Amino acid sequence: MWIPDRQSKKPLYQQIADHLEQRISYGEYPPGSLLPSERKLADQLGVNRSTVILAFAELRSMGIIESRTGSGTRVSKTKWGATPKHTPNWSRYAEGGSFLPNPPFMRRIREALHQHPSLIDFASGELSADLAPNDEITKLMSEHKYTSYLGYDNPQGYVPLRQALVSYLERHRGIHTTESSILITSGSQQSLYLITQCLLSPGDAVAIEDPSYCYSLPMFQSAGLRLFRLPVDSSGIRPEDIRALYKKHRIKMVFMNPNFQNPTGMVFDAERRKQLLDLASELRLPIVEDDPFSLTAYDGVPPSPLKSMDMIGSILYIGSFSKIAASGMRIGWMVAPNSIVERLADARQQMDFGLSVIPQQVAAQFLNSNHFVPHLERLRMQLQFKRDLLIEALQKELPDLVTFSIPQGGLHLWCKLIPEVHDGKLLEEAIRRGVVFVPGSVYGSDSGYIRFTYARAKAEEIGPGIAKFAEALRELIGEKPAL
Amino acid sequence: MWIPDRQSKKPLYQQIADHLEQRISYGEYPPGSLLPSERKLADQLGVNRSTVILAFAELRSMGIIESRTGSGTRVSKTKWGATPKHTPNWSRYAEGGSFLPNPPFMRRIREALHQHPSLIDFASGELSADLAPNDEITKLMSEHKYTSYLGYDNPQGYVPLRQALVSYLERHRGIHTTESSILITSGSQQSLYLITQCLLSPGDAVAIEDPSYCYSLPMFQSAGLRLFRLPVDSSGIRPEDIRALYKKHRIKMVFMNPNFQNPTGMVFDAERRKQLLDLASELRLPIVEDDPFSLTAYDGVPPSPLKSMDMIGSILYIGSFSKIAASGMRIGWMVAPNSIVERLADARQQMDFGLSVIPQQVAAQFLNSNHFVPHLERLRMQLQFKRDLLIEALQKELPDLVTFSIPQGGLHLWCKLIPEVHDGKLLEEAIRRGVVFVPGSVYGSDSGYIRFTYARAKAEEIGPGIAKFAEALRELIGEKPAL
Ligand SMILES: Cc1ncc(COP(=O)(O)O)c(C=O)c1O
Ligand SMILES: Cc1ncc(COP(=O)(O)O)c(C=O)c1O
Numbered sequence: 001m002w003i004p005d006r007q008s009k010k011p012l013y014q015q016i017a018d019h020l021e022q023r024i025s026y027g028e029y030p031p032g033s034l035l036p037s038e039r040k041l042a043d044q045l046g047v048n049r050s051t052v053i054l055a056f057a058e059l060r061s062m063g064i065i066e067s068r069t070g071s072g073t074r075v076s077k078t079k080w081g082a083t084p085k086h087t088p089n090w091s092r093y094a095e096g097g098s099f100l101p102n103p104p105f106m107r108r109i110r111e112a113l114h115q116h117p118s119l120i121d122f123a124s125g126e127l128s129a130d131l132a133p134n135d136e137i138t139k140l141m142s143e144h145k146y147t148s149y150l151g152y153d154n155p156q157g158y159v160p161l162r163q164a165l166v167s168y169l170e171r172h173r174g175i176h177t178t179e180s181s182i183l184i185t186s187g188s189q190q191s192l193y194l195i196t197q198c199l200l201s202p203g204d205a206v207a208i209e210d211p212s213y214c215y216s217l218p219m220f221q222s223a224g225l226r227l228f229r230l231p232v233d234s235s236g237i238r239p240e241d242i243r244a245l246y247k248k249h250r251i252k253m254v255f256m257n258p259n260f261q262n263p264t265g266m267v268f269d270a271e272r273r274k275q276l277l278d279l280a281s282e283l284r285l286p287i288v289e290d291d292p293f294s295l296t297a298y299d300g301v302p303p304s305p306l307k308s309m310d311m312i313g314s315i316l317y318i319g320s321f322s323k324i325a326a327s328g329m330r331i332g333w334m335v336a337p338n339s340i341v342e343r344l345a346d347a348r349q350q351m352d353f354g355l356s357v358i359p360q361q362v363a364a365q366f367l368n369s370n371h372f373v374p375h376l377e378r379l380r381m382q383l384q385f386k387r388d389l390l391i392e393a394l395q396k397e398l399p400d401l402v403t404f405s406i407p408q409g410g411l412h413l414w415c416k417l418i419p420e421v422h423d424g425k426l427l428e429e430a431i432r433r434g435v436v437f438v439p440g441s442v443y444g445s446d447s448g449y450i451r452f453t454y455a456r457a458k459a460e461e462i463g464p465g466i467a468k469f470a471e472a473l474r475e476l477i478g479e480k481p482a483l
Numbered sequence: 484m485w486i487p488d489r490q491s492k493k494p495l496y497q498q499i500a501d502h503l504e505q506r507i508s509y510g511e512y513p514p515g516s517l518l519p520s521e522r523k524l525a526d527q528l529g530v531n532r533s534t535v536i537l538a539f540a541e542l543r544s545m546g547i548i549e550s551r552t553g554s555g556t557r558v559s560k561t562k563w564g565a566t567p568k569h570t571p572n573w574s575r576y577a578e579g580g581s582f583l584p585n586p587p588f589m590r591r592i593r594e595a596l597h598q599h600p601s602l603i604d605f606a607s608g609e610l611s612a613d614l615a616p617n618d619e620i621t622k623l624m625s626e627h628k629y630t631s632y633l634g635y636d637n638p639q640g641y642v643p644l645r646q647a648l649v650s651y652l653e654r655h656r657g658i659h660t661t662e663s664s665i666l667i668t669s670g671s672q673q674s675l676y677l678i679t680q681c682l683l684s685p686g687d688a689v690a691i692e693d694p695s696y697c698y699s700l701p702m703f704q705s706a707g708l709r710l711f712r713l714p715v716d717s718s719g720i721r722p723e724d725i726r727a728l729y730k731k732h733r734i735k736m737v738f739m740n741p742n743f744q745n746p747t748g749m750v751f752d753a754e755r756r757k758q759l760l761d762l763a764s765e766l767r768l769p770i771v772e773d774d775p776f777s778l779t780a781y782d783g784v785p786p787s788p789l790k791s792m793d794m795i796g797s798i799l800y801i802g803s804f805s806k807i808a809a810s811g812m813r814i815g816w817m818v819a820p821n822s823i824v825e826r827l828a829d830a831r832q833q834m835d836f837g838l839s840v841i842p843q844q845v846a847a848q849f850l851n852s853n854h855f856v857p858h859l860e861r862l863r864m865q866l867q868f869k870r871d872l873l874i875e876a877l878q879k880e881l882p883d884l885v886t887f888s889i890p891q892g893g894l895h896l897w898c899k900l901i902p903e904v905h906d907g908k909l910l911e912e913a914i915r916r917g918v919v920f921v922p923g924s925v926y927g928s929d930s931g932y933i934r935f936t937y938a939r940a941k942a943e944e945i946g947p948g949i950a951k952f953a954e955a956l957r958e959l960i961g962e963k964p965a966l
Contacts, residue, residue, distance in 0.1 A: 001642075002661065028664040028821045030796030087795045088769040090820050093735075097681040099830035107829075114637075126634050134633065141841075142625040150617065150809035151609050151939075154597075159484075178485065181511040186835035193834045198580040219833040252576075286571040312570045313510030326633035328840040337573050338511045346590075347582035350702040351676045351834065352669035357811040358624075359839040456634075 003045050012047055013054035020055065021064060024075050030087040035065065035073045043115045100218040105427065105442050112431045120465035122437040122452045125262065125323075125411055131382055131455060132326040136371040140362055150357055155345040157184025157333075158360035164367040165319075165333055172295060174308035175317065175335060183341045183348075184355060187332040188292055188320040189217075190348075195253075195288060195316060196223040198347045199340070205249040208444075209237055211414075213262040213290075214255055215444030229444065230254070232261065234405065236268030239275040246283050254280075254287045259294040259303045263443050263451040264414045265407030267303050277306065280314040292320040295376055297409040298384040313337045321363060323411060323455075324379065330355070331363045383411065383455055386462060390454040393466035401473060402450075411455035414440070416448060419477045423447050429472035435465045486528050495530055496537035503538065504547060507558050513570035518548065518556045526598050583701040588910065588925050595914045603948035605920040605935045608745065608806075608894055614865055614938060615809040619854040623845055633840055638828040640667025640816075641843035647850040648802075648816055655778060657791035658800065658818060666824045666831075669838055670815040671775055671803040672700075673831075678736075678771060678799060679706040681830045682823070688732040691927075692720055694897075696745040696773075697738055698927030712927065713737070715744065717888065719751030722758040729766050737763075737770045742777040742786045746926045746934040747897045748890030750786050760789065763797040775803040778859055780892040781867040796820045804846060806894060806938075807862065813838070814846045866938055869945060870896065873937040876949035884956060885933075894938035897923070899931060902960045906930050912955035918948045 004015040020035070029035060038056065042049040056073055059065045067073040101107070109123045156162070162179035169175040185191045192214075200206065202224025208214040210229035220227055228245045230237040236258060245251050258268035268276075280287050287306065294302040307317035320332040334341070348354065366372055387406075390413055394402055404415045423439040430436060440449025457465055487498040503518070512518060521539065525532040539556055542548045550556040584590070592606045639645070645662035652658040668674045675697075683689065685707025691697040693712035703710055711728050713720040719741060728734045741751035751759075763770050770789065777785040790800035803815040817824070831837065849855055870889075873896055877885055887898045906922040913919060923932025940948055 001663070022659075023661055023663075023821075026659045026661065026664065027793055027796030027798075028661065030820050033796075033820060033822060086764050086767045088763075088767050088797055090769075090796075090822055093682040093769065094822055094826040096684045096687070097830070098684075099681050099833060101829055102832060124635065129633075132633050137633070138628050141627065144624065145621050150612075150615050150620070150811035152607065152810045176505075176509045178506055178509065178511065180484070181506075181509065186839075189833075190835040198582050199576040201579045201581075204579070217833065222833060280571075281569050284569045284571050286573075286576065310510055313513030313516075313573075314571055315510075327635045327836075328633035330836065330839040337513050337516060338506075339516060339573055339577055343577040346584055347580070349585060350582060350672075350700065350705060352673040353810075353813065356669070356813040356839055356842040358842045358845060362841060 001044065004047065013051045013058065016041075016045060016047070016052065016055035017058040020059060021062075024064060029075050030090060031075050032077045032087060033075050033090060035075065037072060098224065099222045102218055103216060103442055105424075105439055106216060108427070109436055109438065112436055116431075116434075118434070119431065120435040120461045120468065121456045122435065122454070122465060122469075124456045125453050126327040127323070127325075127379075127411070127455050128458060130458075131379055133366065133371065133375045134326075136366060136369070136375060137326070137362060140365045140369065140371075144361060144365065153354045153357050153360070155349045155354050156180075156341060157182065157345075157355065158357055158364065161331075161360045161364040161367075162333075164364040168367050169319075169335065172302070173291075173305050173319075175305060177335050181335055181338055181341055183334045183336065183344055184360060185332040185334060185348075186330040186352075186355060187322050187327070188290055188318045189332070191316075191318040191332055191334045192217070192255075192288070192290070193219055194334075194344045194348060196220060196225060198344055200225060200252060204253075205245075205251045206253045206255060207242060207245050207251045208255045209257065209261065211263055211440065211443035211445035211449070212255070213257060213443065216438075216442045232264055232266055234266060235272060236261070236266050237272070239272055239279050242276070242279055242285070243283070246285065251285070254285060255290065256287060256306075257290045257292075258306060259291055260296065260407060260410030262293070262410065263412050263438075263440070263449075265405065265410050265412055267408065273306055273309065277309055277314070281312055284314075286314055286316060288316045288318065290318045292318075292323045293410040295324050296380055296383055296411070298380055298387075299408065300377070300380060302409070307335060316340070324376065325363075325366065329359050329363060331359055383409075386454040386457075386459055387413065389459060389462040390452060390466065393463045396463075397466050397470035398473065401470075401477075411453050413452045413454060415450045415452055417450060417473070419473075420448065421473065421476050426472060426476055429476055430469055433468040433472050435468040435472070437469065484527065487530065496534050496541065499524075499528060499530070499535065499538035500541040503542060504545075507547060512558050513573060514558050515560045515570060516558050516573060518558065520555060581707065582705045585701055586699060586925055588907075588922055589699060591910065592919055592921065595919055599914075599917075601917070602914065603918040603944045603951065604939045605918065605937070605948060605952075607939045608936050609810040610806070610862075610894070610938050611941060613941075614862055616849065616854065616858045617809075619849060619852070619858060620809070620845060623848045623852065623854075627844060627848065636837045636840050636843070638832045638837050639663075639824060640665065640838065641840055641847065644814075644843045644847040644850075645816075647847040651850050652802075652818065655785070656774075656788050656802075658788060660818050664818055664821055664824055666817045666819065666827055667838060667843060668815040668817060668831075669813045669835075670805050670810070671773055671801045672815070674801040674815055674817045675700070675738075675771070675773070676702055677817075677827045677831060679703060679708060681827055683708060683735060687736075688728075688734045689736045689738060690725060690728050690734045691738045692740065692744065694746055694923065694926035694928035694932070695738070696740060696926065699921075699925045715747055715749055717749060719744070719749050719755060722755055722762050725759070725762055725768070726766070729768065734768070737768060738773065739770060739789075740773045740775075741789060742774055743779065743890060743893030745776070745893065746895050746921075746923065746932075748888065748893050748895055750891065756789055756792065760792055760797070764795055767797075769797055769799060771799045771801065773801045775801075775806045776893040778807050779863055779866055779894070781863055781870075782891065783860075783863060785892070790818060799823070807859065808846075808849065812842050812846060814842055866892075866894065869937040869940075869942055872942060872945040873935060873949065876946045879946075880949050880953035881956065884953075884960075894936050896935045896937060898933045898935055900933060900956070902956075903931065904956065904959050909955060909959055912959055913952055916951040916955050918951040918955070920952065 162182045205226040307315045317335040438451040645665045688709040790798045800818040921934040
């Protein structure tokens with residue numbers, strides 16, 4: 001990102017005015033389009049709002065922009081350019097299609113992290129740099145020779161990666177399959193996208209857990225699906241709830257994250273698993289098993305996936321490297337009946353022509369290497385260590401104000417707030433103090449919960465982060481004077 | 484892919500029966516689902532059809548599969564497994580969503596290339612291994628250290644790659660922009676997908692060139708768009724045709740590939756470019772400029788893109804590494820007004836969470852390295868060399884039966900057949916003789932054309948490949964006895 005040069009003799013406001021003029025002339029902000037607000041620009045450029053006000057005044061005096069109270073600052077339609085030209089009505093185009101925007105809290109969190117990279121991050125559901133196998137990846141990449149052809153890949157995914165996954169699934173997940181039943185995807189996200197877009201039609205009813213990661217994904221609504229809730233208790237969902245939903249709404253599919261569920265950390269009960277599989281067979285109901293966390297089991301004994309007990313092919317199984325290696329690799333997989341894999345591979349050609357071969361090669365090498373199992377062991381220990389730091393900090397700072405169960409795997413702690421607080425206000429108070437988390441309501445459940453991700457922050461940030469959070473909370477419930 | 488072991492003492496048919504039984508037990512072919520045909524399996528496994536017939540008979544005798552005349556072979560519903568279970572009706576699910584399957588010719592070509600990797604490939608629109616910068620990529624990857632965080636990336640794309648593209652676009656394409664107006668995508672394909680899915684709505688009318696690469700993409704129909712044709716002559720499309728379509732159908736967008744168009748190789752005329760830009764402004768009509776080929780210009784002077792003359796932001800500009808480096812990298816970009824980039828970045832989060840950081844880093848390093856320009860020079864020379872080999876072969880083998888104009892850039896030669904031949908029969912005859920191409924009708928135009936890609940085959944294959952093609956053609960028009 002461009003930022004003004006504080007060493008330069010040219011005043012800051014003038015640098016900003018010149019920069020904006022240039023971007024407008026490049027067509028980034030076409031005639032008539034809205035510029036970012038003064039506050040947002042000030043934040044982005046790291047200057048005072050008054051400096052941006054001066055820059056806008058300068059551009060206004062040149063006839064390049066126009067401000068109208070209440071409707072923001074726009075690029076002038078008539079004065080810009082030699083003749084009065086007509087730009088497409090881009091804002092109308094931006095409303096096309098059926099993709100709903102991401103939830104406001106998620107956008108706010110992303111924006112805050114972008115503007116203040118030093119925020120202590122309990123929000124991003126991913127590993128910190130020191131937990132990722134960076135050294136291993138560097139090493140594997142430096143050893144690889146690209147002698148063969150880097151062409152359009154098989155739409156189902158790079159064959160050696162699918163072969164490596166056959167052994168991985170057998171050894172680590174008790175799932176027997178062959179490479180023709182595996183589809184490589186850009187993380188679990190793309191598996192879910194493909195399922196919702198290609199196997200379901202608008203108006204179809206589906207069941208998802210409540211709370212659930214899925215509620216944070218506008219993807220389900222974008223696909224026009226009708227969502228029904230399966231409440232999660234300490235043993236996960238209740239199969240009889242599925243039967244009831246099926247009777248009432250003819251649900252077409254069930255989405256589940258049975259092992260160390262995001263956000264609750266729950267493990268789906270073994271007895272209920274059996275009931276669920278029987279029910280799936282009775283109702284001919286496909287179950288999507290989203291299983292990104294199981295290998296993080298702190299005791300080293302990952303729960304068996306539903307898929308390993310599926311004798312009839314009711315389960316679409318989804319896995320990912322994101323939570324056990326690095327989310328930036330964007331490597332995920334789906335195990336499904338052959339006809340479904342072929343259908344989805346064909347459709348995904350229209351979307352992106354398949355994944356880059358390079359990270360698929362790295363992933364295959366990593367899975368086949370003798371780095372993989374030691375990496376997992378180290379990851380489990382370090383995640384458990386961070387979890388314990390978080391618990392300790394919560395017990396120290398907020399023993400009276402929160403309750404939670406202790407997660408036995410995964411990246412998240414689901415925390416109930418005892419006092420009633422306004423989600424949005426708490427988030428803003430926390431950001432102001434330098435810490436960020438995800439309000440529980442994003443996951444579809446009642447407010448009054450917080451998802452703390454302990455994997456992303458540095459170990460030494462966890463205590464101070466919770467201290468800041470505690471300040472924000474106590475401030476809001478009036479226990480301490482305002483900052 | 485599993486293939487039977489010819490050294491083993493177990494008979495081939497028995498190995499195949501055991502293998503299929505295992506895959507059925509894994510849920511790859513759930514009860515009631517259709518198995519591949521005997522012919523397809525025989526092809527895939529490299530055995531005679533009679534061997535597959537024996538294997539099927541074995542499985543039938545065990546009650547695992549059932550064959551009914553005319554409806555193929557299915558996994559038994561009742562005999563498989565301990566109890567009669569009920570699998571989801573997967574074939575119904577596979578019909579869900581709105582994604583149309585890829586065109587039959589494209590599927591046939593892909594299947595043929597998969598089954599017979601030794602086919603001489605004039606069909607795949609990409610570079611051969613020796614044209615790709617494999618050595619450079621190997622070198623850059625071996626130098627890179629992954630010390631920083633491999634986390635979820637900025638949804639707009641890796642910042643250093645966007646910065647590298649700002650200089651690239653300025654230097655090589657005369658386009659002035661900043662990194663905030665660039666979206667990184669999985670090749671041009673994903674840019675087109677995002678535009679059709681997120682900026683247009685079902686029922687919208689759009690104009691595309693005829694013939695055009697776009698006609699080979701069911702993506703446009705999957706998005707529910709109404710397609711109208713802009714005939715391409717030796718100077719490209721005629722702007723007045725756009726005006727007529729606008730009047731009649733209120734087209735919402737125009738898709739063009741103005742430089743070394745796929746499949747015709749045409750360069751859009753300079754005078755018409757000016758008219759088009761004026762028209763776009765008059766009608767407030769956005770133009771998508773898909774520009775993957777221009778840097779291959781054999782004279783070293785790439786045509787200027789429309790975007791470089793766009794003063795008001797009417798052009799959505801799309802670029803890609805696929806045709807100038809390697810399609811398997813899956814790196815493309817879009818330059819668009821800020822509001823559009825933000826909208827598409829938000830939507831693409833729902834699809835795949837952004838691209839893998841790894842190939843984006845490699846791409847940025849490559850663009851910034853002093854390998855890039857020498858690579859382009861070498862590429863241009865070698866493409867021209869291959870083009871000349873193709874022309875020479877066509878003139879030698881088929882002087883009486885084909886006409887074409889000589890492409891000055893790009894990867895393809897668009898060849899008119901003088902005799903009338905059946906597209907599908909010609910393709911099958913050619914495949915039987917060991918060579919594959921794309922029938923022109925895939926690109927929406929009248930039959931009677933062939934697209935020959937000369938970039939993909941090895942130089943020494945081009946002559947022999949055209950000789951085989953000539954045999955196939957002469958066979959069909961009855962000039963030679965059947966093989
Ligand atoms: C339950 C669950 N599914 C899917 C995803 C998507 O992850 P990815 O696409 O990185 O694999 C996440 C990420 O937070 C998740 O928690
Ligand atoms: C005109 C045109 N646009 C887009 C593409 C898609 O290419 P990619 O997604 O690999 O950039 C192609 C590939 O053949 C093409 O010819």
